[in-house]
Amino acid sequence: MSVNATPVAMTRRGFRDVPVPVVVIALAALIYVTAAIVTGQANQISAAGLTGLLQRTVALGLVGLGQTFAILVGSIDLSVAALISTVAVLASYLMQGDPSMIVPAIAACVALSLGVGAINGVLVAYWGINPLIATLSTGLILQGLLSASFTFLSGSVAPSFQALAYQNLLGVPLPVLLLAVFALAAWFVLAKTRFGAHLYAAGGNPDGAKLAGLRVQRLVLGAHVIASFAACVAGLYLAARLQSGTPWIGRDGIYDLESIAIVVIGGTLLSGGKGGVLGTIAGVLLFASLDASFNMFGVDAFLKQVLRGAIVIAAVSVYAVRNRGHVA
Numbered sequence: 001m002s003v004n005a006t007p008v009a010m011t012r013r014g015f016r017d018v019p020v021p022v023v024v025i026a027l028a029a030l031i032y033v034t035a036a037i038v039t040g041q042a043n044q045i046s047a048a049g050l051t052g053l054l055q056r057t058v059a060l061g062l063v064g065l066g067q068t069f070a071i072l073v074g075s076i077d078l079s080v081a082a083l084i085s086t087v088a089v090l091a092s093y094l095m096q097g098d099p100s101m102i103v104p105a106i107a108a109c110v111a112l113s114l115g116v117g118a119i120n121g122v123l124v125a126y127w128g129i130n131p132l133i134a135t136l137s138t139g140l141i142l143q144g145l146l147s148a149s150f151t152f153l154s155g156s157v158a159p160s161f162q163a164l165a166y167q168n169l170l171g172v173p174l175p176v177l178l179l180a181v182f183a184l185a186a187w188f189v190l191a192k193t194r195f196g197a198h199l200y201a202a203g204g205n206p207d208g209a210k211l212a213g214l215r216v217q218r219l220v221l222g223a224h225v226i227a228s229f230a231a232c233v234a235g236l237y238l239a240a241r242l243q244s245g246t247p248w249i250g251r252d253g254i255y256d257l258e259s260i261a262i263v264v265i266g267g268t269l270l271s272g273g274k275g276g277v278l279g280t281i282a283g284v285l286l287f288a289s290l291d292a293s294f295n296m297f298g299v300d301a302f303l304k305q306v307l308r309g310a311i312v313i314a315a316v317s318v319y320a321v322r323n324r325g326h327v328a
Contacts, residue, residue, distance in 0.1 A: 076260065089150055
């Protein structure tokens with residue numbers, strides 16, 4: 001290698017060695033701070049402003065963390081948006097404002113979600129159906145049943161249940177703490193347990209994992225159950241925030257596609273086997289920073305989607321260049 005080429009090679013090597021989550025978080029901070037300064041809203045760069053930014057990430061962050069498990073094992077889940085709507089409606093319908101029904105309503109929502117996750121896992125892992133088709137079909141069934149049964153706001157959650165969305169603990173909003181706890185639990189499972197290690201192995205090399213004696217089908221099933229459980233928690237949170245379930249909340253939030261986008265932007269390979277929780281949180285923060293910046297500039301709602309789509313394409317393209325030889 002020539003002397004002149006050495007700095008260029010070192011620069012390229014240095015660029016590729018920077019962890020994707022670090023790059024994404026730095027980009028999110030740059031976008032948010034620049035928008036606040038340019039629009040004359042520097043007060044957004046305060047503890048209150050940053051707390052508000054984090055609160056806007058909770059629902060998408062929860063779904064994204066669950067989606068991370070599905071993608072890491074080489075699958076995907078498109079039923080999460082419909083499941084969020086179903087959980088929100090079911091919770092408010094069962095509670096009807098009665099505090100004594102909080103626990104039964106939560107139990108019913110969790111049972112439903114685990115059942116949906118198990119069905120998705122069986123369809124993908126044991127029946128061999130493509131995960132896009134299997135989970136999309138499950139989501140369509142849920143959305144169809146929901147739309148046929150409820151065409152308006154249904155019931156209301158108990159006032160005490162709304163604390164999940166609006167109360168603070170030691171000055172920190174409960175929704176932010178919820179996301180933090182869920183993220184720590186997801187990190188622990190992936191980084192410190194045998195299940196997490198096997199999940200990476202199955203996603204990175206399914207055939208090799210089978211030869212090594214790993215029960216790949218069970219791992220796929222478990223990943224889908226976790227993804228559905230995360231969607232359940234997000235649905236319960238949104239029901240508490242809106243005080244009632246709506247049949248369109250998951251669909252309008254585009255939680256299925258956006259959860260996939262933040263996971264991929266954070267560095268998780270769609271082919272599975274590489275990525276993690278930190279990258280997903282970084283992707284969530286980037287989306288939240290973009291939304292906040294668009295609001296500061298007064299960008300039209302439809303134009304927001306166009307710009308966000310363009311940024312997702314750009315981010316994934318940069319990641320693909322950084323990781324030639326892998327599937328992004």
